[in-house]
Amino acid sequence: MKLILAIVSNDDSNQVSNALTKGGYWVTRVATTGGFFLSGNTTLLVGTEDNKVDTAITIISENSRKRGKMVPSTSSFGAGMYTGLPVEVAVGGATIFVLGVEQFEKI
Ligand code: 2BA
Numbered sequence: 118m119k120l121i122l123a124i125v126s127n128d129d130s131n132q133v134s135n136a137l138t139k140g141g142y143w144v145t146r147v148a149t150t151g152g153f154f155l156s157g158n159t160t161l162l163v164g165t166e167d168n169k170v171d172t173a174i175t176i177i178s179e180n181s182r183k184r185g186k187m188v189p190s191t192s193s194f195g196a197g198m199y200t201g202l203p204v205e206v207a208v209g210g211a212t213i214f215v216l217g218v219e220q221f222e223k224i
Contacts, residue, residue, distance in 0.1 A: 119164070133161065
C-alpha cells in the first residue's frame with residue numbers, strides 16, 4: 118500500500134479531489150500553506166493499493182495542469198496609482214510524494 122501526498126493549488130483542489138473520489142479513491146484534504154509564497158494550498162492524502170498509484174497521479178495531473186492566468190497588475194507608478202494592465206502568472210500544477218505504508222488499519 119502507498120500514501121500519496123499531493124500538494125495542489127486551492128483553485129484546483131475541488132476538481133482534483135472530486136475526480137479522485139469518482140475514480141474510487143479515498144481522499145483527505147488538509148489546508149496547508151506554502152513555505153515560499155506563504156499562501157494557502159491544499160494537501161491531499163490518498164491511501165491506495167500499489168497498482169492504483171499511477172492512475173491516481175494521472176487523475177491529479179489531468180485536473181491540476183499548469184496554465185497561465187491573466188490577473189490585473191498591481192505594480193504602482195506612484196502613491197495610489199496602479200497600471201491595471203493584466204499580466205500572466207503561472208497557476209496550477211501539483212507536487213506529489215508517494216510513500217510506502219508499513220501498516221494500515223481501520224478500527
Ligand atoms: P511549486 O514547486 O509548484 O510548489 C508548490 C507548493 O508545493 C509549494 O508552495 C509547497 O507548499 C509545496 N512543495 C513544493 N515542493 C516541496 C517540497 N520539496 N517539500 C515540501 N513541499 C513542497 P511554496 O513553498 O509557496 O512555493 C511556491 C513556488 O515557489 C514553488 O512552486 C516554486 O516555483 C517556488 N519555490 C518554492 N521554494 C523555492 C525555493 N527554495 N527556491 C526557488 N523557488 C522556490
